[in-house]
Amino acid sequence: MLNVSHLTKKYHRFVANDNLSFIVNDGETAVLAGPNGAGKSTAIKCIAGLLRFDGEIEICGFNNKSIDAKKILGYVPEIPAPFELLTVWEHMEFIARAYRLEDWEKRAEELMSRLELTDKRDKLGKELSKGMQQKISICCAMLIEPKVVLFDEPLVGLDPHAIKELKAMLGEMKKNGTTIIISTHMLESVEDIWDKVFIMMNGKIEAERTRRFVEESGENLEELFFNITEKKQTGADAQ
Numbered sequence: 001m002l003n004v005s006h007l008t009k010k011y012h013r014f015v016a017n018d019n020l021s022f023i024v025n026d027g028e029t030a031v032l033a034g035p036n037g038a039g040k041s042t043a044i045k046c047i048a049g050l051l052r053f054d055g056e057i058e059i060c061g062f063n064n065k066s067i068d069a070k071k072i073l074g075y076v077p078e079i080p081a082p083f084e085l086l087t088v089w090e091h092m093e094f095i096a097r098a099y100r101l102e103d104w105e106k107r108a109e110e111l112m113s114r115l116e117l118t119d120k121r122d123k124l125g126k127e128l129s130k131g132m133q134q135k136i137s138i139c140c141a142m143l144i145e146p147k148v149v150l151f152d153e154p155l156v157g158l159d160p161h162a163i164k165e166l167k168a169m170l171g172e173m174k175k176n177g178t179t180i181i182i183s184t185h186m187l188e189s190v191e192d193i194w195d196k197v198f199i200m201m202n203g204k205i206e207a208e209r210t211r212r213f214v215e216e217s218g219e220n221l222e223e224l225f226f227n228i229t230e231k232k233q234t235g236a237d238a239q
């Protein structure tokens with residue numbers, strides 16, 4: 001479970017996240033949606049414990065900067081940053097050691113095979129294409145069997161097979177009760193997997209919807225998204 005409470009992040013005077021509060025339960029897939037610059041990556045980096053912020057973030061009840069939280073948190077960044085001089089397999093080994101995993105080899109092989117990295121096993125991080133580097137990030141995040149996992153724009157740059165496989169993995173994790181948070185600027189790319197969506201604009205959550213609400217009300221989510229994100233200044237606003 002993820003509990004974000006009054007998260008505010010400023011870059012000097014610029015407010016990138018403005019008092020965000022939301023909860024994502026076990027087994028729930030939440031989407032942070034919004035155009036470029038809305039503040040999605042900043043929120044995800046704060047949750048991942050990479051940025052200083054005001055407010056509180058709890059991962060399954062643990063403060064997000066605690067070791068207990070870090071042990072159960074997976075993070076797939078928007079821009080992959082593999083170790084240049086580690087091979088694909090050494091990345092798996094590194095994560096396994098850092099997280100003190102046991103009997104991880106079979107799982108690592110399986111993840112690599114599903115994302116078609118097996119034949120790249122001995123390639124160095126720097127020798128791989130961006131898409132392949134992204135696949136390493138996904139394997140590393142999945143290897144620890146996180147209870148909460150963050151994906152920042154995960155589908156951009158992946159090939160169709162990897163997208164299909166990643167969506168299947170997300171479905172399996174959800175069944176196991178994992179809390180999943182995905183950021184995207186393209187709502188349609190996640191339309192078959194979300195349970196809850198937070199539409200962000202200018203650092204704020206402007207709307208929150210559950211799948212059940214949208215299905216029962218017949219609301220057009222895409223229309224809502226564009227109404228919020230393309231809101232033109234009215235005469236009154238402009239004054």
Ligand code: ADP
Binds near residue numbers: 014035040041043
């Ligand atoms: P998104 O992920 O929704 O595209 P970001 O969270 O990356 O949005 O960025 C939100 C806002 O914060 C943008 O206006 C961006 O320019 C600004 N921003 C992001 N990172 C920094 C930084 N390191 N320093 C200053 N401003 C930043």
